[in-house]
Amino acid sequence: MTTGTTVDVPQQTSGAVRSHGPIAKLFHWGFIAVFAYAITKQLTDVGQLADPALLRFEIAFAALFLLLLAARYVFMRWTRPSALPDDTPAWMKRAARAGHLAMYGSLAMIAISGLMIGGLYSTGVVAGPVMGLALALHEASVAASYLFIGLHIAAALVHRLKGDGIWSSMVPVLRERHP
Numbered sequence: 726m727t728t729g730t731t732v733d734v735p736q737q738t739s740g741a742v743r744s745h746g747p748i749a750k751l752f753h754w755g756f757i758a759v760f761a762y763a764i765t766k767q768l769t770d771v772g773q774l775a776d777p778a779l780l781r782f783e784i785a786f787a788a789l790f791l792l793l794l795a796a797r798y799v800f801m802r803w804t805r806p807s808a809l810p811d812d813t814p815a816w817m818k819r820a821a822r823a824g825h826l827a828m829y830g831s832l833a834m835i836a837i838s839g840l841m842i843g844g845l846y847s848t849g850v851v852a853g854p855v856m857g858l859a860l861a862l863h864e865a866s867v868a869a870s871y872l873f874i875g876l877h878i879a880a881a882l883v884h885r886l887k888g889d890g891i892w893s894s895m896v897p898v899l900r901e902r903h904p
């Protein structure tokens with residue numbers, strides 16, 4: 726609820742912004758650290774998987790990434806899927822949900838296609854059309870995740886400019902002033 730230039734961020738009242746709890750925040754920011762690590766350590770060539778230790782690590786990491794993402798998704802659905810107040814227009818709620826699902830979907834596809842590549846490589850399929858398809862899917866998922874995360878950050882910044890409290894429900898810096 727906006728009052729002049731300040732923003733009230735109450736808990737669980739109809740029409741009010743709901744602040745995310747500590748576990749939701751830990752999932753959000755902790756997962757970003759895992760995602761950043763995955764992006765910085767990415768392989769540049771499928772031939773690198775010839776190293777059995779690296780192949781094992783990549784498969785284990787992709788499985789863990791998928792598990793963490795699933796745990797986060799289940800937690801957010803069971804608890805509080807959005808900070809948006811109850812009286813938010815339906816189209817905006819749908820857009821926010823679609824954006825979140827697009828992020829979850831593209832992030833999950835990165836790990837699933839990574840597991841496909843690892844599985845194929847482990848069974849001796851190191852090249853060919855099926856491996857080509859898995860690699861293309863992997864690259865497309867990474868590109869899609871950048872796009873959806875970019876849109877998500879842009880939307881979060883718009884909320885911050887509006888000062889409606891959504892930003893402060895998740896982000897610990899540049900918070901709106903409380904009355």
Ligand code: HEM
Pocket residue numbers: 753756757760797798801806807808809821825828829874877878881891892893894895896
């Ligand atoms: C500086 C970067 C980021 C900012 C400022 C930010 C901000 C926010 C805010 C304010 C919310 C709450 C929205 C609401 O409750 O309706 C949120 C939720 C969410 N954020 Fe971010 N975010 C950032 C980066 C990311 C990244 C990199 C990812 C994915 C890897 C991500 C994934 C999500 C998801 C999926 C949700 C929905 C809640 C959930 O289901 O977990 N965010 N974010």
